[in-house]
Amino acid sequence: MSTRVRFAPSPTGYLHIGGARTALFNWLYARxxxxxxxxxxxxxxxxxxxxxxxxxxxxxxxxxxIDWDEGPLCGCDPSASKGEHGPYFQSQRADIYxxxxxxxxxxxxxxxxxGAVYFKMGREATLIEDLVVGEVRRELTDxxxxxxxxVIVRSDGQPVFHLVNVIDxxxxxxxxxxxxEDHLTNTAKHIALFKAFGAEPPKYxxxxxxxxxxxSKMSKRDEGASLMAYPEMGYLPEALINQLVxxxxxxxxxxxxxxxxxIIRSFDLPQVHRSNARFDMNKLKSINYEYMRQLSMEEFVExxxxxxxxxxxxxxxxxxxxxxxxxxxxxxxxxxxxxxPEYAGFYFVEELRYDPELLEEVFTEEGxxxxxxxxxxxxxxxxxxxxxxxxxxxxxxxxxxLKAGPLVHPLRLALTGxxxxxxxYHLMEVLGKERVLKRINGLLx
RNA sequence: GGCGUGUUCGUCUAUCGGUUAGGACACAGCCCUCUCAAGGCUGAGAGAUGGGUUCGAUUCCCAUACACGCUACCA
Numbered sequence: 001m002s003t004r005v006r007f008a009p010s011p012t013g014y015l016h017i018g019g020a021r022t023a024l025f026n027w028l029y030a031r032x033x034x035x036x037x038x039x040x041x042x043x044x045x046x047x048x049x050x051x052x053x054x055x056x057x058x059x060x061x062x063x064x065x066i067d068w069d070e071g072p073l074c075g076c077d078p079s080a081s082k083g084e085h086g087p088y089f090q091s092q093r094a095d096i097y098x099x100x101x102x103x104x105x106x107x108x109x110x111x112x113x114x115g116a117v118y119f120k121m122g123r124e125a126t127l128i129e130d131l132v133v134g135e136v137r138r139e140l141t142d143x144x145x146x147x148x149x150x151v152i153v154r155s156d157g158q159p160v161f162h163l164v165n166v167i168d169x170x171x172x173x174x175x176x177x178x179x180x181e182d183h184l185t186n187t188a189k190h191i192a193l194f195k196a197f198g199a200e201p202p203k204y205x206x207x208x209x210x211x212x213x214x215x216s217k218m219s220k221r222d223e224g225a226s227l228m229a230y231p232e233m234g235y236l237p238e239a240l241i242n243q244l245v246x247x248x249x250x251x252x253x254x255x256x257x258x259x260x261x262x263i264i265r266s267f268d269l270p271q272v273h274r275s276n277a278r279f280d281m282n283k284l285k286s287i288n289y290e291y292m293r294q295l296s297m298e299e300f301v302e303x304x305x306x307x308x309x310x311x312x313x314x315x316x317x318x319x320x321x322x323x324x325x326x327x328x329x330x331x332x333x334x335x336x337x338x339x340x341p342e343y344a345g346f347y348f349v350e351e352l353r354y355d356p357e358l359l360e361e362v363f364t365e366e367g368x369x370x371x372x373x374x375x376x377x378x379x380x381x382x383x384x385x386x387x388x389x390x391x392x393x394x395x396x397x398x399x400x401x402l403k404a405g406p407l408v409h410p411l412r413l414a415l416t417g418x419x420x421x422x423x424x425y426h427l428m429e430v431l432g433k434e435r436v437l438k439r440i441n442g443l444l445x
Numbered sequence: 446g447g448c449g450u451g452u453u454c455g456u457c458u459a460u461c462g463g464u465u466a467g468g469a470c471a472c473a474g475c476c477c478u479c480u481c482a483a484g485g486c487u488g489a490g491a492g493a494u495g496g497g498u499u500c501g502a503u504u505c506c507c508a509u510a511c512a513c514g515c516u517a518c519c520a
Contacts, residue, residue: 138449139447145447150518181451182515183514183520185449248457274451275451276514277456411479418481421480422481423481
């Protein structure tokens with residue numbers, strides 16, 4: 001039998017990074033086994049259900065490169081979807097739930113009390129065979145020992161999560177439920193529901209949670225909790241996927257940078273870890289750097305340009321070629337695209353502003369003299385190529401009996417306003433003679 | 446309170462009873478170098494605690510501690 005897995009988010013207005021990883025693991029499993037990945041929107045809570053909230057989820061998955069075989073196509077039109085097991089919005093399945101509740105009642109598994117419908121739960125412990133956690137024996141809690149029954153339809157007529165989740169998984173013929181560990185103990189209820197319907201429960205796999213770097217639970221407002229914060233921070237989707245998959249699964253052979261194709265090939269549930277993991281932004285950065293290096297120069301420039309536009313730095317009419325050449329000097333130098341505007345912003349301002357503290361530190365009396373000497377040489381230099389600029393600087397250094405450093409530092413400061421940046425000679429070539437001399441002289445006077 | 450899950454360097458992890466406990470990120474130092482980054486080399490850094498089982502436990506069992514989850518007419 002072909003595997004069918006699903007991701008069933010609730011449209012809350014954002015996609016939690018943990019949810020994104022749950023989606024990822026489901027998707028990886030579907031692709032690894034050649035099965036189907038289904039997207040279902042759990043929007044029983046009408047207040048949360050907005051088109052925008054649904055689109056946030058769809059956009060997030062698309063950004064990551066996670067595609068679904070069945071499910072909605074957009075938030076704007078709930079009837080627009082693909083797959084034979086729809087509707088894929090719970091808000092459109094009310095009739096199904098009603099009928100199923102009647103079925104439970106007629107079978108003697110459900111009854112009314114105080115206007116709500118209750119499910120008649122057994123009193124024995126439940127054995128859960130989890131593909132990740134192993135065999136779990138769920139005993140009754142003290143409250144359950146008093147009364148194990150639970151509500152499946154509220155007195156306002158709204159069916160609750162446990163019920164609809166099970167009905168949908170059953171009708172959509174889900175074979176493997178891969179979800180967060182926070183659902184592990186709920187699984188007893190779900191298994192009981194499946195059995196009451198006379199259906200075979202799916203296989204379960206509960207994956208660990210993602211925690212903040214300090215070990216606390218990652219909640220909505222924490223940094224990096226929202227998936228879309230990552231494109232915002234200039235990360236590549238491939239890098240995020242790599243990071244997420246590493247948090248709970250190991251490729252083996254001490255390998256860490258693994259392509260999606262490689263992951264799909266070797267990913268499987270028994271190797272998924274059982275313990276929660278903290279999200280390390282430093283590690284993501286370093287992984288992102290690896291992926292940024294793999295980008296072609298064209299791809300890098302294109303995305304770099306977008307980062308600048310987003311920062312509002314390309315508002316002047318800068319020459320296309322100039323922008324491209326400027327960005328080319330930044331390749332392999334930054335770890336995220338978001339760093340670019342600060343790293344190379346000096347290319348795109350007419351008047352450079354200098355940090356007084358930096359000036360004091362680098363621009364000493366000696367530095368001033370050296371910069372003036374350099375300005376002289378460069379004024380008379382015709383070939384303003386990186387190689388020529390370098391040769392000229394080194395020649396002057398030799399004459400002055402200095403190493404390159406003492407000349408380089410004040411020059412870099414004059415041109416970029418910073419102590420570090422792209423290759424100095426290449427940056428001068430891009431800036432061009434006019435700008436270079438203007439900045440040198442501007443600082444000298 | 447009850448129920449469940451987990452616990453190896455700061456972080457993510459490797460280890461299928463016998464290892465100088467390996468790697469990656471971060472950190473420190475050195476080299477390279479026009480700066481930074483990268484790269485090369487080196488360093489520091491871990492089996493929560495206490496009991497068992499065993500010739501031998503990070504690995505198996507139990508307890509404790511701690512963390513996390515669930516315990517709703519939330520999802």
